[in-house]
Amino acid sequence: MAASSEEVLLVTNQVRHAKKDGTLYLMAERLAWQEENKDIFNVSHHYADIKQQKISPEGSSKVQLQIVLHNGSSSKFHFANRDGPAVQKKERTDIKELMQQLLPRFRSMANKELEQKNRMLQENPELFQLYKDLVISGVMSAEEFWASRKPVLESQPSVSSKTQTTGVSAAFLSDIKPQTDGCNGVKYNLTADIIESIFRIYPAVKKKHAENVPNNMTEKEFWTRFFQSQYFHRDRINAGSQDLFTECAKHDEKDLQEETMDFIKDPLLNVEGLSDQTLGEGYGCTLDKTNPSSSNAINSSIIKRFNHHNTRVLSVSQSKSSSLLPNNVPSTTSTSNSNTNSNNHKTQPRDNENGEPKAKRVRLKESISYADLAPSTSGTPVTLKLERTEGYYHGPTPISAFEYSSAEEVMGAMHRVHEETVATKTKAFQALSSSMAGAVMNELTPGGALMGASMHQPLHAVYSKEIQHDLKRLYTSLAELLRHFWSCFPVSSKAVEEKLMRMKGTLEQYQTKKLQPFKDSLAKQHIGPNLTIHIEELLETAYNKYSAWQAKKMGMSRR
Structure with a gap:
């Protein structure tokens, strides 16, 4: 195999x-x-x-x-x-x-x-330009481009040591758009991401999945019953007792109550007191505490479900961040996976004899204190400690004395050098005169009469920067393609042979899509084709090698 x-x-x-x-x-x-x-x-x-x-x-x-x-x-x-x-x-x-x-x-x-x-x-801008020239233009595939750079990718460190988990959208269930099958039925296309999001938001559903799949039912039957259930359609008032997910609804109601009691309350905010009543108690009116109607009960149920859903969405990210807290910092996020967590949240840390929660004291202190009005606390001034103080009480130190030569010694050295220079005799009997030597140098310098046939100007002085940039891109792209082409020799397997034939076609596409338009642009600017002679020689060498290999292969097959 x-x-x-x-x-x-x-x-x-x-x-x-x-x-x-x-x-x-x-x-x-x-x-x-x-x-x-x-x-x-x-x-x-x-x-x-x-x-x-x-x-x-x-x-x-x-x-x-x-x-x-x-x-x-x-x-x-x-x-x-x-x-x-x-x-x-x-x-x-x-x-x-x-x-x-x-x-x-x-x-x-x-x-x-x-x-x-x-x-x-x-x-790497050069690598990005090479990627655009070869991959985006369709000369070669992305897999071939990155195949030779796989060791570099593996050797590079990851972007961050801390992986960032993706959150869950609040509308992930409504984004699941069912499709009709033409027989009074609907069909849901569930991906692995959607199933993972459902499990993260509704741990009770994950628990039911683990209990029933695949022992009691198949994966398809489970999700069919989920989307048919009262639990999915949010009808929590008249949930059927035979529904598989009835316990999930009751579990959510219990979790919502625990979360309401466990979350730290803001002492300066009274959410329960929000109403349209403008007069307080004892001013001739009382609050209407009659039993709510059925429509109000439905609205209340919807609001409860929204609150529970938003709480679960937030708890997905908060549960990840809570694991990064120190052990001595209490976490106020309630979870619905175990009953022990809810018991731990009910006892908040208290730091005084009155039993007042620490978070409440912090909240009150934040509301009555302002950073601008806080007294300035200046620290102890830093004293200057000098180990060697003698340098601060004296002026500049004198320069150490050196040995200087006297004027007579300097004049005597000059006379000796002059006598030696006059006594020197040159032996250049056939040397040119200064005027003739200057004329010869002028004729041999670039621009002279004797240098007209062999005058070469640098490339940057002859061609524009755009042409130089395009020529550099052509050489870079061709070097990448030829590296893949010549790596196929010797042809040792079927896969290498297929790559060789593919790279031969890639070189032909390069010559058609890249090299030929550049030559046409040079012709429009009345520039000779000598710039692309070397590139064409490289391509011709590769084509000759491929033709020789193909001829050898055909000769072996005939035998």
């Missing part, structure tokens, strides 16, 4: 792809399909490249699973077990549920790798 060195999680036989029979493998890092009587995988998709999976609708004649990738492509697998549709659906369900567990894990890895690539492009 081709995957003998990999960890295989699930193997399903009698799976068709492109009308061919084969075997579907779920491995630790990828999904692969192998045709019968073959030793290589015809289809291989890494989990990080998979966007979502789709199944064929109920009542379809074929039991199919479609894998959709991030680049828009997809692969369909037809389960054709000879034991019948029931076994086919079971095999598809096993693969689908296992992939639901694997995809979120690799999705986070893909996001981390994407952040590293974006950081590399931002920190």
Whole structure:
């Protein structure tokens, strides 16, 4: 088997792809399909490249699973077990549920790798320009571009040692838009992110899922009953006793009451006293304390559900931050996962004999104290301590004495140098005169009469900066492509051969999309084609190597 060195999680036989029979493998890092009587995988998709999976609708004649990738492509697998549709659906369900567990894990890895690539492009402008010239223009694929830089990506440190968890939208349930199936029914498409959000917001649903799936019901049956339940449709007044999620509703009501009692109350705010009554008690009117009507009860129920939902959304992020607090700092966020947490929140720390909560004292102190009116607390002035004070009581120290030469000694040295200079005799009998030597130098300097045929000007003085920049980009792009091309030699495997043929086509696209437009722009500016001669020689050398390899391959096949 081709995957003998990999960890295989699930193997399903009698799976068709492109009308061919084969075997579907779920491995630790990828999904692969192998045709019968073959030793290589015809289809291989890494989990990080998979966007979502789709199944064929109920009542379809074929039991199919479609894998959709991030680049828009997809692969369909037809389960054709000879034991019948029931076994086919079971095999598809096993693969689908296992992939639901694997995809979120690799999705986070893909996001981390994407952040590293974006950081590399931002920190290296030349690499970003090369990426635009090759990948965005369609000359080569992004996978080939990053394949040679994989060691650099792995060696780079992560963006931050503290991973930031994504919050949950308050409208994540309303964003699930059902689709009609044409038979007075609706269909919900649940992704792994939506299921994770439901579990994070409603721990009671997660508990029910763990208790019933897969022992009492399948994954599909559980979520069907969830969306059909009174719990999902928010009808908490007349919840049916036979509903699976009735206990969840009661659990939420209990949690809401505990959260209301456990949260620290602001002593300066009386939420319960908010009303439209403008006169206080004892001024000829009393508050209406009659029993609320049914409409008011419904409104009250809706407000309760909104408050509980918002509390759960906030607790998702607060529970993460509370773990970073020191052990001696009390956390006021209540959780609904255990009863012990609620008991701990009921006893807030008290720091005086009156039993007044510490948080209340802090809140009162903040309301009556102002930083601008606080007395200035100046610290003790710093005293200057000098270890050696003698340097502060004296003037500049005199310079140490040196040995100086007298005037007679200096004049005697000058006379000796003059006598030696006069006594020196030159032997340049064939030397040119100064006027003739100056004329010869003028003729041999650039611009002279003798230098007209071999005068070379620097590149920056002949061509504009735009042409120099474009030429540099062409050389950089070509160097990247040729590096991939020449790395394919010697051709040792089928994969290397496919890459070689692909890089040959990539070089041709480079010559058509990049080099030829640059030559056309030079022609419009009446500039000769000598700038691109070296680039064309490099391409011609690569083409000759490919032609020689192809001819050798054809000769070996004829034998």
